[in-house]
Amino acid sequence: MKHLISCALLAFSHAALAEDSTVFYLRAQTESLETASNRANHGFGMGELRWQTDLLRGVVTARHDTRDGDVLRVNELSLERPLAGGFATAGKKVMSWDVGYAFRPLDVVQQEDRRALNPVTLEGVPMLAWEAFDESRAVTIVWTNPGHGKREQPKGDGALAVRLYRQQGSTDQYAVLRVSARNGVEGGVSFSHVASDALEWHGSVLLQQRHDEWIVSRTAPPRWQRVDGGGKALAGLTWTTESKFSVLGEAWVDRTAARGRQxxxxxxxxxxxxxxxVAADVLWQPGQGAYRGSRVASVGTTWKASPWLLSASLRHFSGAASHVARNVAVATLQYAF
Structure with a gap:
C-alpha cells in the first residue's frame, strides 16, 4: 500500500543517518535506435559506487560510452546531520516527489523523465534542505541551486520549495509550493488513496504563475517560450491481483510540453x-489541428535475482512521434557487489 510505503521511506531516511553501507554496481547497456532514415547503435559500460555513513552519502559513476567517450560524474554527494528536531542536508542529492507512475506534476525539484527505457542513474540537484517527520506528518524545505537564478534548463534554476505530507487513514496527502525566477509561484496538491487490497487511485494538480513552453516549429529551431499561467494535472489508478498481475491507468495534461504532447x-x-x-504499455498523445497525435507502445522484461539484474525493452513510435524515432531497443546487464 502506498501510504505504508511512504511511512517506511520516512523511517528509512531517518535510519540512514546512522547506518553505514557500501555497494558497487557494474552495468553494461546497449541501445539500438531506428529512425526514418537510418539505424544507430550505442552502448556503454558503467561502474557505480554508492555509500552511506552517519555523516556522508554519495553516488559516483564512471562511464565508458561509445558515443560520448569517458565520463566521471558525482551523481550525489551530501552531508546529512540532525538539526532542530529533523535533519539537514547540504550538497547534491536526488529528491523525487509526487505519486504518479509515468508523470509527476509535483516533482518540482528532480524533474526527471519518468518514461525513460531502462534509465541510468539519476543525477541529483545541488541543495540545502531540512526535513522533519513523525508517524503521520512530514515537512521538507529545499533551496535548490543556491546562488543561481534562471539557467538554461529548469532543473538548474535557483528555487525555494516546500512540501507538506500527511497520512489520514488510507490516504496519503501532499502539498507543494515553489518559487523561482522562471515560473514565479507554483503550488499544487496530490493524493494517493488505497481503496482495497487490490485497488488504489491517485491524482495531482499543479498551478503556475507562468511557465516556459517548448515550441517546435518547421521554420525555426526548437526553443522555450514564456507563457503566463499554466499548470499540470494527473489522474490514475492501479489494480493488482493476488497472483501479482497489475494494471495501471493514467491520464495527464502538461502545459509545458510541446504542442501535440500536452x-x-x-x-x-x-x-x-x-x-x-514482464510488462507492456501504450501511451496515447491525442493531438489537435496541425499537431498530429502519437502512439508509443513498449514491451519489456526484467529478471532480478540478487546480485544479478537483466532487462530488455522495445519501444515503437507511430504518428507524430515517429518523426524523431521509429523503434528503440535497450538491453541492460547489471551485477552488484
Missing amino acids: RNVLLRASQTEGDLE
Whole structure:
C-alpha cells in the first residue's frame, strides 16, 4: 500500500543517518535506435559506487560510452546531520516527489523523465534542505541551486520549495509550493488513496504563475517560450491481483510540453513471477489541428535475482512521434557487489 510505503521511506531516511553501507554496481547497456532514415547503435559500460555513513552519502559513476567517450560524474554527494528536531542536508542529492507512475506534476525539484527505457542513474540537484517527520506528518524545505537564478534548463534554476505530507487513514496527502525566477509561484496538491487490497487511485494538480513552453516549429529551431499561467494535472489508478498481475491507468495534461504532447493517456499491464517481471504499455498523445497525435507502445522484461539484474525493452513510435524515432531497443546487464 502506498501510504505504508511512504511511512517506511520516512523511517528509512531517518535510519540512514546512522547506518553505514557500501555497494558497487557494474552495468553494461546497449541501445539500438531506428529512425526514418537510418539505424544507430550505442552502448556503454558503467561502474557505480554508492555509500552511506552517519555523516556522508554519495553516488559516483564512471562511464565508458561509445558515443560520448569517458565520463566521471558525482551523481550525489551530501552531508546529512540532525538539526532542530529533523535533519539537514547540504550538497547534491536526488529528491523525487509526487505519486504518479509515468508523470509527476509535483516533482518540482528532480524533474526527471519518468518514461525513460531502462534509465541510468539519476543525477541529483545541488541543495540545502531540512526535513522533519513523525508517524503521520512530514515537512521538507529545499533551496535548490543556491546562488543561481534562471539557467538554461529548469532543473538548474535557483528555487525555494516546500512540501507538506500527511497520512489520514488510507490516504496519503501532499502539498507543494515553489518559487523561482522562471515560473514565479507554483503550488499544487496530490493524493494517493488505497481503496482495497487490490485497488488504489491517485491524482495531482499543479498551478503556475507562468511557465516556459517548448515550441517546435518547421521554420525555426526548437526553443522555450514564456507563457503566463499554466499548470499540470494527473489522474490514475492501479489494480493488482493476488497472483501479482497489475494494471495501471493514467491520464495527464502538461502545459509545458510541446504542442501535440500536452495531453496523454497511458495504459500499462505487468505480471510478476518470482524473479521475473514482464510488462507492456501504450501511451496515447491525442493531438489537435496541425499537431498530429502519437502512439508509443513498449514491451519489456526484467529478471532480478540478487546480485544479478537483466532487462530488455522495445519501444515503437507511430504518428507524430515517429518523426524523431521509429523503434528503440535497450538491453541492460547489471551485477552488484
